[in-house]
Amino acid sequence: MSISTLLTDLDQQGIKLWDDSGKLRIHAPKGSLTDQLKAELATRKAEILDYLRQDESAAASDLVGSDLFTIGYLIGGCTKKAATAPTPPIIEPEKMAATLRVTLKPLPKGYNNQTVLDFREQLAQKLSGVGVQVVPWESATRDFKYDIELPIDLPFVTWKKASTMRVVKTDINAVIDVEKQPSWLDRTKSCAAEKVYQLYSRLFAGNKKISVLGITKLIGWAEDYAIQRIEDPTNTQVITLTELEDTAADPDVPYRKKIVQGVNALVSTFSEIVIAVQPSRFSIVNMNLSDSVFSIDELDSFILGSLVPKIYVPIVPLPISRFKVDRYQPTASRYAEELIRLSSALASTDLFPSGFSIGKVVKRKSHRDIVNLLVDGRTGISYGFVAYIEPPVYVGATEISAEEWGELAPVEMVSSNRLRQNALGRRYMKTTVAGKAVFKQLPDVWFVSSRSGSNKTCLNLETDVLRIGLTSGLELQIPESIGPELEVKPSYDVYVMAAIALSTALYAPHMLADDGAPLIHFHGYPAADWFQSNERCTGVSNPSVPCGTYESGVLNFLGLRSLAEQETRDIDLICLVEPDHGANFIARDVDYLLKRVSEGIQQGDIELGGKHFPSLKRAMPMTSLSAGL
Amino acid sequence: MQVITDSPTVDDIQSWLTGQLSEKLAIEPGEIDLQAPFDSYGLDSMTAIALVEEGNKFLGLELSPLLIWHYPTIDALSEFLAEEVKTSDVETFEI
Numbered sequence: 001m002s003i004s005t006l007l008t009d010l011d012q013q014g015i016k017l018w019d020d021s022g023k024l025r026i027h028a029p030k031g032s033l034t035d036q037l038k039a040e041l042a043t044r045k046a047e048i049l050d051y052l053r054q055d056e057s058a059a060a061s062d063l064v065g066s067d068l069f070t071i072g073y074l075i076g077g078c079t080k081k082a083a084t085a086p087t088p089p090i091i092e093p094e095k096m097a098a099t100l101r102v103t104l105k106p107l108p109k110g111y112n113n114q115t116v117l118d119f120r121e122q123l124a125q126k127l128s129g130v131g132v133q134v135v136p137w138e139s140a141t142r143d144f145k146y147d148i149e150l151p152i153d154l155p156f157v158t159w160k161k162a163s164t165m166r167v168v169k170t171d172i173n174a175v176i177d178v179e180k181q182p183s184w185l186d187r188t189k190s191c192a193a194e195k196v197y198q199l200y201s202r203l204f205a206g207n208k209k210i211s212v213l214g215i216t217k218l219i220g221w222a223e224d225y226a227i228q229r230i231e232d233p234t235n236t237q238v239i240t241l242t243e244l245e246d247t248a249a250d251p252d253v254p255y256r257k258k259i260v261q262g263v264n265a266l267v268s269t270f271s272e273i274v275i276a277v278q279p280s281r282f283s284i285v286n287m288n289l290s291d292s293v294f295s296i297d298e299l300d301s302f303i304l305g306s307l308v309p310k311i312y313v314p315i316v317p318l319p320i321s322r323f324k325v326d327r328y329q330p331t332a333s334r335y336a337e338e339l340i341r342l343s344s345a346l347a348s349t350d351l352f353p354s355g356f357s358i359g360k361v362v363k364r365k366s367h368r369d370i371v372n373l374l375v376d377g378r379t380g381i382s383y384g385f386v387a388y389i390e391p392p393v394y395v396g397a398t399e400i401s402a403e404e405w406g407e408l409a410p411v412e413m414v415s416s417n418r419l420r421q422n423a424l425g426r427r428y429m430k431t432t433v434a435g436k437a438v439f440k441q442l443p444d445v446w447f448v449s450s451r452s453g454s455n456k457t458c459l460n461l462e463t464d465v466l467r468i469g470l471t472s473g474l475e476l477q478i479p480e481s482i483g484p485e486l487e488v489k490p491s492y493d494v495y496v497m498a499a500i501a502l503s504t505a506l507y508a509p510h511m512l513a514d515d516g517a518p519l520i521h522f523h524g525y526p527a528a529d530w531f532q533s534n535e536r537c538t539g540v541s542n543p544s545v546p547c548g549t550y551e552s553g554v555l556n557f558l559g560l561r562s563l564a565e566q567e568t569r570d571i572d573l574i575c576l577v578e579p580d581h582g583a584n585f586i587a588r589d590v591d592y593l594l595k596r597v598s599e600g601i602q603q604g605d606i607e608l609g610g611k612h613f614p615s616l617k618r619a620m621p622m623t624s625l626s627a628g629l
Numbered sequence: 630m631q632v633i634t635d636s637p638t639v640d641d642i643q644s645w646l647t648g649q650l651s652e653k654l655a656i657e658p659g660e661i662d663l664q665a666p667f668d669s670y671g672l673d674s675m676t677a678i679a680l681v682e683e684g685n686k687f688l689g690l691e692l693s694p695l696l697i698w699h700y701p702t703i704d705a706l707s708e709f710l711a712e713e714v715k716t717s718d719v720e721t722f723e724i
Contacts, residue, residue, distance in 0.1 A: 028719065029719060170693070
């Protein structure tokens, strides 16, 4: 019997084998591994290990050969020292859908909002229609048994009680629930639980952070009407369906007002995504502060273009452990000074309202603490970012010939058809510009950007400007004057900034060549008519993955690369659209960017919120993302 | 070649967990206190999930990531897991 057949037979019996550093480890249902099988496995151990290793390396080889893997590898600042191996990004919604498993939580007794019920039914059908597995609640959940103990240590008191709760399994990507209105009893219990939490955190927790689960343990007994029991909150998102208020769909209501409503809806329902519905339209909000209203006729395109990408890509902050951390002196950086000039001038545009402090929007301390933990200590939720990309740093020839490329050495983890390196460790990439194959050096790119939690239009040069680099890995330089009392967190948007910086250096290098370029992201769009002949726009048809994420970085990289199919030398401004979330602008210099943005605002052609997105959608043809490398 | 029936004991699980924490959080094994809460070592959600996935492989169980928060020290979790292994329908072998 061949090894392949043997392993398939064993798999069918529930017997799993794998290579554990040269040992063959086996898990088998009790009694199923007979003496005869044990003897065969022992005899053929070497063959089996070889087969398992080949299988793994074939999968890895398919992976590293792909174009998207290379881009993900580059913008992720991957190194062999990185704790997590780079994963190939998936950016096609159909492929995302095929990996997703969602479940619908049973409706609460007596729930009778017919608009929400109709929408829920359609949503389930259409998700299933695009390939998402809609898993029945019983299969999507399991009983979790645990002991309840007092959360505090009291002398001579031990109390323990076995308990069971029904939890959503780790492999479920989303739970779809409906918003329930709390009864008077629910409200009374919530109020009491909040008091218990406040007392506990004051008396016993001190400065120690309580985990999300710790908080939910303390308040969860009173929040059963809202809280979800989820095994893996990093993988499972909660989507709550609720009724859409007229103000949320009214184009004349300011974006800021809508977003405050949206964030409160997210927090009070403990959800990552809220979909609010009326019979003829609906809106979606997530922690990216999207502001999109769809007609019910657009449900099909919404499912694939907007909802599936948001379920597939959870919003997770980039941990500081991914960076090599160092210090720098911002007052000695003229790029940091340019960023300050840009940020101050943007104040008058109102495109960057100061965001909001979580403390001001979320009233309950327990809810604030949960949000704080979820956003990893960031102090507020902002409306975009401001950055300044420095000129790229090259060592040696910026481009080489095909013959020279042929003599270079491979780069570990990446296909040598795409990336190679010279004796100095400088990496060269084979790519396509204006239809021709070229071999370009990957420069070190650096940019300065606002610190997470800072006021984007009133930055302090000495404390608010971080310097981030994409070299052979990710680097973070913190201002020298920041003391240990201030916990610095890199922005959620690092992947996007790094992707735009690198792709601009590769595909529109003239924009960075003189003295770098300003880069902004705001939660709105320009109208299609606003663009001039020396400006370009791309990304309008992209799936709306949450902004700032790895996948969003890849889409921005591809957007810039698609522009390189044409001549780019005359371009002074590029707008990279992120549907549902806003737009990134990169321009040849600060003055040009400010002039054009101010003109757009005065003419009513640039605004926060989704007002101008439909005009872009009508004007922009579908762009091909696959050309290039 | 010897086939070892390998049902991990509390001590085995303790040393496995210590090794995993040391590797994932870049801490010397000697600095890890078996009774200190996981979050005191900066164990975040993503790493906790990765730890549980490794645990599933090591023990042949389908563990819930929630265990890390309900049994928040190496000592408490090892004791719980050793009991689970005993009552599990799965046997573990090593060749």
